[in-house]
Amino acid sequence: FAAEKKRFKLAWSIYVGWMPWGWASDQGIVKKWADKYNIEIEVVQFNDYIESINQYTVGAFDAVTATNMDTLAIPSAGGVDTTALIVGDFSNGNDAIILKNKTSLADIKGQPVNLVELSVSHYLLVRGLETIGLNERDVQVINTSDADMVAAYSTSDVTALVTWNPLVAEILAIPGANKVFDSSDIPGEIIDLTVVNSKTLTDNPAFGKALAGAWYETMQIMSSDSAAGKAARAAMGEASGTDLQGYENQLDATKMFFAAKDGVALATSSELPKTMDMVRGFLFEHGLLGDGAATADVVGIAFPDGQILGDKANVKFRFDTKYMQLAAEQKL
Amino acid sequence: MSTVSIKNVWKEYAGQVILEQLNLEVPEQSFVSIVGPSGCGKSTFLRMLLSQEKPSRGEILIDGQPLAEEPSAERGVVFQRYSVFPHLTVAQNAALGIEFERAPWLGKLFGQKKRQALEEAEHFLEAVGLVEARDKYPSALSGGMQQRLAIAQALIKKPQILLLDEPFGALDPGIRADMHELMLNLWQESKMTIFLVTHDLREAFLLGTRLITFDRLRQNAEEVGYYGATITYDVPLQASDPIKQQAEVFEAISGLAGPNIDSSKPSRRDDPVVNVTVVN
Amino acid sequence: MSTVSIKNVWKEYAGQVILEQLNLEVPEQSFVSIVGPSGCGKSTFLRMLLSQEKPSRGEILIDGQPLAEEPSAERGVVFQRYSVFPHLTVAQNAALGIEFERAPWLGKLFGQKKRQALEEAEHFLEAVGLVEARDKYPSALSGGMQQRLAIAQALIKKPQILLLDEPFGALDPGIRADMHELMLNLWQESKMTIFLVTHDLREAFLLGTRLITFDRLRQNAEEVGYYGATITYDVPLQASDPIKQQAEVFEAISGLAGPNIDSSKPSRRDDPVVNVTVVN
Amino acid sequence: MRRIINRKPDRHLSLFLALLPFMLLLVAYVVSSEIRLAENPGDKLLPGLEKFSAAIDRLAFQADKRTGNYLLWSDTLASLRRLAGGVLASTVIGALCGVSIGLIPLVRAGLSPLVAVVSMTPPLAILPILFIVFGLGELSKVVLIIIGIAPFLIRDVALRVQELPSEQLIKAQTLGANSWQLALRVVLPQIWPRLIDSVRLSLGPAWLFLIAAEAVASQSGLGYRIFLLRRYLAMDSILPYVAWITLMAYLFDYALRRMQIKLFPWFANERGH
């Protein structure tokens, strides 16, 4: 049954690729689009990324910003049917493996590696190790909170770590820190999404349209070289605790899909199912698909072309290009 | 205006018998003086009358009814250790009982009513000589002043039964005499039943209509703890008797008033009080 | 074995004069009895002798030297309120002073030495009749027992100056007589100087070699706080005098021993102590 | 030679002694900072003192470009509002529940195990549930502070109530007090000054919980700012923020102490000062 809603809530957290939500909300762009579709959208900023996903998962929010991996691991594995509404960007260097006073990834063997366990950093590490024929058992993973990563690096206990921006930039500024592997070596695998509860979306297409409209209007402004674009980027930088320069550095390591059609392209590419297969393999191995999971197939992932990875009867993660497509065609 | 019956009451602490076989019938309007060696259980006896402690055996009846299971306004008390309320000034301490009665909800009076309560309290403060210290907190009072405050506090409620545990111990003779007068007047006026524990035999005789003594009958070091104290003398007194006519009783009792005495040596002490009396 | 000189000492609390113009020369080996109405400043006077409080004006000399600025083992004390240590048993409380002396580092003796200290303490416990309560904690003692423990605790140190604040108030006549004996023996033995605050005039006469009274000379309600108490009588006593020979002094003093008396009405009280003495 | 317990410093010595450890800390900081900066002039961990003044100037006296607010003040205002709410509510709860538990055996039997258990539950571990129940707004932040410190206050107050001499309660009953009057006139007034002590002790934890709450979801507040700056290891801004929080907390502590002495003169005397 279609339960029409009027009020919706979006949770976003502070990260380079999601800062536009905060700005769009501040600038009234979200409200403009919500008004257009005669709904209300509340945009809530989280400082704690995981908590924002958790709150989405337990139903406090209708939409949230998350990576492809965390979407699969938390809401989807938690039984919340979730649709990737907007494919915003993929990490293209934003996540990196850093060694202290060593220059080659192979040197990581046998070292303790500080990272946020079970996060995309962890995934990056595993993928990095694969490229040189190593495996997770060849290093010693130490869970370290992201907020303390920079400080942790300053101690002699830490010789290797994996983390994301802006922490990467801060650490690389310290003499002796060397980036030995980053997400540009596995392009398109760490994808930043804005995801929506599938049921809410089906019942209320207006919500999806308003979000997509607001997002791509914002993209257009921030990608322009005009004063307005620059001001937008400066504001986003400041909201994330840095300045224009710092924010643009982060953008440089991010493959933003300013144009809706680029997002559509990634979502429909043949690489995406392969990526998702690797991601779910990683999650399965680390017990993140639910401890009852016998295989990585428990959660079904649907792609725009109708292809389904995993359990067809239990599709909980859908890539849907419909709204991006509408945006690309200026039909919103 | 209450009779008190104590029926075969025993009290033990941690397996040690403190009091045993207490039997006592106290008619209404009695003024019972209690004397006995230090540590024999006089305060314990009062605590039982107050329902602060329960007898280990036996029962206490008031007007034929079992004692209420908790302290109540019918039974007032002045404790051996000063127990006034440290957070209230002298005047507030004195008026507290009135406030409890007249302000059932807040326990506090305001405006006209408050002034009236304070006035009534003032009357008692005057009687115990504390008017000038009206606004002091107990921490700024001398020991004797605190004790007098506790007395005023208890008297103001005019309880039916009043339990006094060495209330005048910290007072100088002058004030003490004032207190005696006050006490006797109130007693005659309100016809309450009073139990007074004191170490001053003279006081006991002067005030009481009846004198009872607590002591251990059997006593030797090995058996301590097996036998408690009990009532050894129970003497009716006539308030009008001149004290010196009671010299005989005095003598008999004074021989008992120490803890380590065995009854074979009735009086090896030269207590000045006794001496003076005996020479009369 | 110390002389005490008090030179024009005043004491004020919060702007209120409590004591004024105290002047006193006490030769060594004196036994000074102090009496006075409740709240006149007797305890305050002892607190100054103990260095617990400082005089507001004037000075106190001991053997010609200014009083040490802090309490010391030369000056022992028994406080008006029982002040024994709640965490130590009776025996441990009594032995504490010995332990402080012999175990400078730990304040605690062990083995043979400990047994010896406890034995010495036992001697004093016996004198105050607390041997049987040896292993009890103060919370399980009666008021009088705590007071006796405090006495034993102070005496065991044989201080040169001993300050006693109504130490016998909570004791029955029998025990009190024992305490008197004990006190006099110790005093004769160790030749200390004793200050005894008491409300029992008889006791004051019996024990003291000198009796001083504190009182306010000028007194009317409006002026309270402006005038403090001072020494009004200072009478030498001879321990050997029979008490009745001191009747005159007695009479004079008893007229003063109340707080609200103006000197024009010397004796309106019928204090039993006084009465009895006078009839002799 | 007086015993050390009797030697009281005069005003000047007191002030000197009080400042001494802070001076030492400052010197230690400056030295360590110099050493680190000599090795790496860009070191962010222990910035030089001049960096602090620049950061303080920026945060406190220049309007933020994005929002137009003076960050330090707007953050302070936001945080203080939450803190005040949480601490006041906790104090009221602490007084009410603490007195009930300490005074009424039936309530004690029923609630004291619950309070003990709640006080032992790490609130940060059940954040998701708290947020679901109380939402993500101001309420949840206040509630986190309450959950964090109220159990402590309750238990402390209950302990203090039980420490009142039993003679006092007996006495009040003989003066005719019913339970309610007794709580109101005998127990509560004696608990207030002790409650102030307890609140003083819980101010530190209250800030802790406030900062934790602000680090999860909020757009202003001192905790939020620290969280944001931490990722850049901007110690030149973080440390002034920390110092500011500490200063405020210390001033509250001081104010409470003065208040206790002013409002409850009998208490200071009882304590023997």
Next chain:
Amino acid sequence: MRRIINRKPDRHLSLFLALLPFMLLLVAYVVSSEIRLAENPGDKLLPGLEKFSAAIDRLAFQADKRTGNYLLWSDTLASLRRLAGGVLASTVIGALCGVSIGLIPLVRAGLSPLVAVVSMTPPLAILPILFIVFGLGELSKVVLIIIGIAPFLIRDVALRVQELPSEQLIKAQTLGANSWQLALRVVLPQIWPRLIDSVRLSLGPAWLFLIAAEAVASQSGLGYRIFLLRRYLAMDSILPYVAWITLMAYLFDYALRRMQIKLFPWFANERGH
């Protein structure tokens, strides 16, 4: 009708009253869980009770695939070791500094402002500096607990020392005690039972800081596990962990209470029980 303050529940009623609120909480949980599960059978926030038993079985009684450890036990061991270190060290520090501050005016003048300031400093905000000084290993976790609770213990002990009747100190001095003996024989022994109360009150915060420390950098421990589990909202495992922490904390609390009564019989009597 007796006053409510005099009505003491018997053993059975006590037990019933103590369990009642927990029963109510359980019922509330089960009902809410049912409601949520009816909407989304995969709901992770309030899993059904059977999920808990499965999770407990997995965590406590089956070796972890990756490490071969029984997670619950190895985590518990790691955490308890840190907790014990931190609490013991804090207790010793609390007793020593608290007694010195409470007893010696010179120390009070010098240290009490410092302790007040430290107790107000949010430790989590200055973690980076702690790391530099104490490294990232076990030591820093223990130190975080100490920084978290020692100032509270110190201040509480100091307050308690100042509450001792001044007559006792005077009396001891007339018995010839020097400051050291006085601290050793008069003050400390009377502080122990009160210190136990203070430690009981600080157990909750101690766990809190332990969990926070383990969230920063570690490979084992209850706090580590909770944060890891939080990454995929595995409340079916988190809640048993929280319950387990609470249970242990409660047992410690209980043990401390028993110990206080056993070791310090005079204290319970003084308090009037």
